[in-house]
Amino acid sequence: MHHANHYYGHSHVLARYCGLDDADPPRIHGYLQHGWNIGDGMAPDHEYVPGVAKFVWSERVRRRAWSLGRREVYVTGAPWAYLLAMEPPAGEPREGTIWYPFHGWEGQHIVGDHDGLIGEIRDTETGPVTVCLYWQEFRDKRVRALYERAGFRVICHGYRGGWWKDLDPGFLLRQLTEQRRHSRVASNRLCSAVLYGTLAGCEPAVYGDPMRLEGEQSAFGGQARIAREWGRMHGPSIDAAYARELAVAELGADRLLPPPELRRLFRWPSPQQDPALEATGASPR
Structure with missing residues (x-):
């Protein structure tokens, strides 16, 4: 495999x-x-x-x-x-926003202004905010502290795994459990987490500095194409019916x-x- x-x-x-x-x-x-x-x-x-x-x-x-x-x-x-x-929903109450900052991966780190992004989140969200960091940023005490000092709850869903090591079979279930606790899901880039949250019943939002990866390559048109082709999925407030229809199609x-x-x-x-x-x-x- x-x-x-x-x-x-x-x-x-x-x-x-x-x-x-x-x-x-x-x-x-x-x-x-x-x-x-x-x-x-x-x-x-x-x-x-x-x-x-x-x-x-x-x-x-x-x-x-x-x-x-x-x-x-x-x-x-x-x-x-x-x-x-x-895993059908249990009908538990939802509150606040789960926010996914664009993240790096094992081969590339993020370049961007976390302080500026925190300011945009504060100016936009009205309820409590949970910031979910990728394990790489979560393990970086400096980055994690920025979001904690802002008063946000900071979590990590777990490891992605790789080369048959650090496998985490419970990753998606933890992500689903967290998303179903929140009314909104947001990120500074349209990504899997936003589509996942939309399918799980969250109101989606995509706003803020999209940041970038070190040496990022604009494959298949990159961010410019995403903003052009999926433009209606960007902004602090997105049409919920349209977003769900798109999430169903993109996630099959x-x-x-x-x-x-x-x-x-x-x-x-x-x-x-x-x-x-x-x-x-x-x-x-």
Whole structure:
């Protein structure tokens, strides 16, 4: 299994949906899109073996991949959408905003003005604010302290994982639990977290200095294209009906596959054939 298929516990969520052992997911025979992007669904810094299946979130991404010469591309929907299907809301009250500052990753750090962004958040949000930092920024005491001194609750959903290490099967569930506690979801860039929150019932917002990555490359048109093509998803207040319709389309929430079909695409066994379950005598959830 390509190590990126484990990011954020994606393979674990899909194994659970398919009735298999979500503590030790079977190998996905192909590449799974692991984040919202404006290209072909695949991370540009990864190498891919020609002819190996690619599993993308939406029909829109599949068409872009096809136009770029990708073949063996299948629409499966985002793991987040499957998680929501398995975890219906409990109807608990919501309050405030969960805010996701644009973050770096293990290979690139963020360049931007956190103080300026904090000022914009204070000027815009009227309720309590939870700032969710990526683990890299959360571990940076200087960055974390900036948001804590501003009076915000500061959290981290966990590790993304990588190269089969620091895997975090509970990442998405923690993210969903937090988002369902809040009325709004916001970021300084349109991103997976904003689309996730919209699908989970939050009012979305995208505003503030978008910041940048060190040595950032504007792949597939970059921020200029995002602002142009997804312009209606930017601002401190966004039309909720439009945002939800877009989130459903971008996350493929209207394209979820039944467990047998998903298992067939991934070349996964049926639950009664899962050797891990047979060995322990456990039954799939």
